[in-house]
Amino acid sequence: MFNKILIANRGEIACRVAATARRLGIQTVAVYSDADRDAQHVQACDEAVHIGGPAPRDSYLQWERILAAAKQTGAQAVHPGYGFLSENEAFAQACADAGLVFIGPPPSAIQAMGLKAESKRLMEQAGVPLVPGYHGADQDPALLKREASRIGYPALIKASAGGGGKGMRAVYSADEFDAALASCKREAINSFGDDAVLIERYVQKPRHIEIQVFGDSLGNCVYLFERDCSVQRRHQKVLEEAPAPGMTPERRAQMGEAAVAAAKAVGYVGAGTVEFIAEQDGRFYFMEMNTRLQVEHPVTEAITGLDLVEWQLRVASGEPLPLKQSQLAMRGHAIEARICAENPDGGFLPATGTLDVARWPSHVAFQRGDVRIDAGVREGDAISPFYDSMIAKLIVWGEDRAQALARLDAALRDTHIAGLHTNVAFLRRCAATDSFSKADLDTGLIEREKAQLFNQSGLPLRVSAAAVVAHTLAVEAGTQGSDPWSARDGWRLFGAASRRFDLATGDTHHAVLLSRHHRGGMTLTVDGEAIEFAVRSTDAETHELFLGNGSELQRVRVKTYAQGERVAVFAANGSTVLTEVDLIAHAGDGAAEGGRLTAPMPGKLIAFLAQAGDTVTKGQPLAVMEAMKMEHTISSPRDGTVAELLFAVGDQVGDGAELLRLEA
Template sequence: MFKKILIANRGEIACRVAATARRMGVKTVAVYSEADAAARHVQACDEAVLIGGPAPKDSYLQWQRILDAAKATGAQAVHPGYGFLSENEEFAQACADAGLVFIGPPPAAIQAMGLKAESKRLMEQAGVPLVPGYHGADQDPALLKREAQRIGFPVLIKASAGGGGKGMRAVYSAEEFDAALASCKREAINSFGDDAVLIERYVQRPRHIEIQVFGDAHGACVYLFERDCSVQRRHQKVLEEAPAPGMTEARRREMGEAAVAAAKAVGYQGAGTVEFIAEQDGRFYFMEMNTRLQVEHPVTEAITGLDLVEWQLRVAAGEPLPLRQHELRMQGHAIEARICAENPEAGFLPATGRLDVARWPAHVSFTRGDVRLDAGVGEGDEISPYYDSMVAKLIVWGETREQALARLDAALRDTHIVGLQTNVAFLRRCAATRSFAQADLDTALIEREKAALFGQPGLPLAVAAAAVVAHTLAEEATGEGADPWSRRDGWRMFGASTRRFDLALDGAHHEVLLARHHQGGMALTVAGEAMLFALKSDGLESHELLLGSGLAQSRVRVRTYKRGEQVAVFADAGSALLTEVDVIAHAGEGGAEGGRLTAPMPGKLVAFLAQPGDAVSQGQPLAVMEAMKMEHTISAPRDGVVAELLFAVGDQVGDGAELLKLQPAAQA
């Protein structure tokens, strides 16, 4: 076994590898960018080496610096994690040339499976089922369009060197093809340095099912069952589970054996995933092979009881696979939810900022257990625009799928993140949809269930307002002394005192009145409705509220977190973010400017789709930005004429920066 390995990655996967290596008695070296100097993975390793600036191209993609760090620290092997250089055959070969073990497949296997067109040819020779499509080297746009028409719309354009949903578009008509192809090629060249694409028939109501495979240097190869990753947005996974619901033993064996055949066709070693697109009737087709460990590998670990990172280290050290196919067993059901910094209501727009609060379920484990968390960040850390938007992975296990679903709901309910937008509430709604709960799965589940997923009301205003009042009262009580003159509860000898709270929720202003009777009772008036109000606070953050009138009283447990004027409220029924407005402090402030075309997040300006003097209509795409490795289109908010472009293509722009000026047509 190795004495020391270097982890050529960041985030939760680097933390995970460091934890497994420590348990095995192997020392670890972290590499980090200037943006990650205080990152968790740096703290998790025994040593750390700075390798460059914040952008991946200046640090985590600089493989020569990584090799130099490995040599300088005496590492014997390099673990690539996933993303960055994990599927780069040149890096794998460079490791070998430098006398380092690459903890992954041979360079030839990465190369064979890395180009989708070449991998399709190999799979066809190996007898693995393929989706009808065009995988040729001729990339003439006119030819690609003719091939799409031959295959028949809808088709899927996919970056040949791609992965993670980047450089991928579904196209439903010939009229959409040219623009979609151009966007795919732009995204592919930016992400992978290669703009080649392939065209495939877009399977209707497909399920995305993948098989975990493992090979060793002695010719053995096994499959560790399957994962269903059908719940996706922008072709990126949201919820993953193992085993796949409705999978028969015969189909599992058929898919597993096909995956092993695919791996053996390229002499595969180490951990890999063979991904299939599956029809609702069970027919399946090879899609691609990811020549690395997958983000969703914890659900396989949960049902098998195995540590796949330990398997990686042992196989890379030349040991045979720990188990043979007939020795592998699975038990129960596991589901993983990817917690991301993003706004689902705004097309899953990535978010950046500080994790002012990051509280996880009380019984969470950071290694294994019924509720597990894989995270590379924690409270107080920053989510920057330089890397992907994933904050953490929440993994639950149950004896049955129903038990796992219940644990997932409870775990998401108890996950409280404040400081930036996340998809936690969306994940909870997604897992509760009829389609997911009943395992009616396909890659269009989010679109099909959009009525239940988007535009849903949050925590009721009365509960949210009462929680803010409770937090304020608890906060004030901490400053009270033993004498009655220091009390701040508005006590009166006779009658009642009334106090006003000005709250803002979802852009709307609400006046809330708290009335205190001289005998100690309280009443709350919210949106003109009066109700009895009682509370019991356990510190500043935990409160038990009693709301209602007569027999219609309800008891609600809430947690509150206040940062400045903002108060985040979490309860079983949902969450809300309110602003407790100091009216005096904000007196005289004007309204916000409207109609400006601004950057919705920090990122790089990729393209302007209109020029000064162009007349544009509402909803017309005007600019394209790239942030967190994805493209985002900024559209015209109204009809008008482009007056001025304020940046150049390629510029890095900040959050809220005005990109261009749009005038009403009458002023042009």
């Protein structure tokens, strides 16, 4: 076993590897960029080496610096995590040339499986089922379009060197093909340095089922059962579970044996995932192989009781696989939810900012347990535009799927993140849909259930307004002196004391009046509706609200977190963020400008789709930005004429920056 390893990654996977290495008595070395100087993975390791600027191309993709850091610190091996250089055969070879063990498959296996077209040819030879498609080297756009017509629409364009949903578009007619191909190629060259694509038949109502495989250097290979990753947005996974609902033992064996055959065909060593597209009738087709540990590996760990990172370290040090296929068994059901900094109602645009609040469910276990959190950030950390938008992974385990679903809902309910947009509420709604709860799974689930998933209101206004008032009262009670003259309870000998709160949800303002009666009671009037109100506060964050009386009495437990004027309110049935407006402070604010084309997030400007002097219509695509490794198209907010382009293609722009000037 190794004495010291370098972790060539960041975030939760670097923390995850460091934890297992520490348990095995292995020292760890972190690498970090300018943006990660104080990151959690740096603190988790025994040593840390700075490798460059915040952009991945200036740090985490600079493998010469990573190899130099390994040599400098005396590391014997390099763990690549996932993303960045984890599936780069040149980096794996460079590690070997430098006398370092690459904790992953041999370069030849990465190369064989890294190009989708080549991997499909290999799988065809190995007898693994394939989706009908075109995987040729000729990339002439006219030929690709003809092949799509031959295969039949809808067709799927996929970056040959890609993964993670990048460089992938579904095309439903020949009229859409040219634009989709151009977008795929742009995204592919930016993400992978290779714009080659392949064309496949787009399977209707497909399930995405993947098999975890593990090989050693002695020629042994096993499968550690399957994961269902069908719930996806923009071809990226949202919820993953193991085992796959409805999987029969016979089909599990068929898919597992096919996955092992795929791995053996390329001499695979280490952890890998063979991904299949499955029809609803059970037929399955090889899609791709990810030659690394997957983001969703914890659900496999949860049902098998194994530590896959420990297996990686043992296999990479030359040991045989710890278990044979006949010794592997699974128990219970596990589900993983990817918690991301993004706005689901805004087309899943990534969000950046500070994690003002990051509170996780109680009773969290790192390894086998009811609830597990894998996070690479802490409260107060910043989510930057340079890296993936994932904040954490929340994993639950239950004796069966029903228990796992109940635990997932409870854990998401108790996950409180404030300071930027996240998908926590969306994940909770996703898990509660009829489709997911009844295991009616396919990759179109989110689109099919969109009426229940998007643009849903948070907490009722009366509850969230009462929570903000309760928070303010609790803060004031904590700052007053012990003498009666400093009390801030509005006491009157006769009559009532009234106090106004101006709250806002988005662009909508609400007038809230708190009236205190001389006998101690309170009334809350929210947008003209009067409600009897009482509150019991444990501290400034924890409150029990009592709204109404008699049979209409509503009791709600809430948590409140304030940052400046913004107050985040969390309750069992949802959450809301309100702004407690200081009218005097905002007295000079002008009306919001309309019709400006602004960047919805920090990122890089990839293309302008109109030029100065062009007449455009509302909704017409005008610019393309790249942020957190994904492309985002920005449309015109109104009809008008492009007066001026304010940035150049390739510029890095800030959140809210005006990209071009429109004239009426």
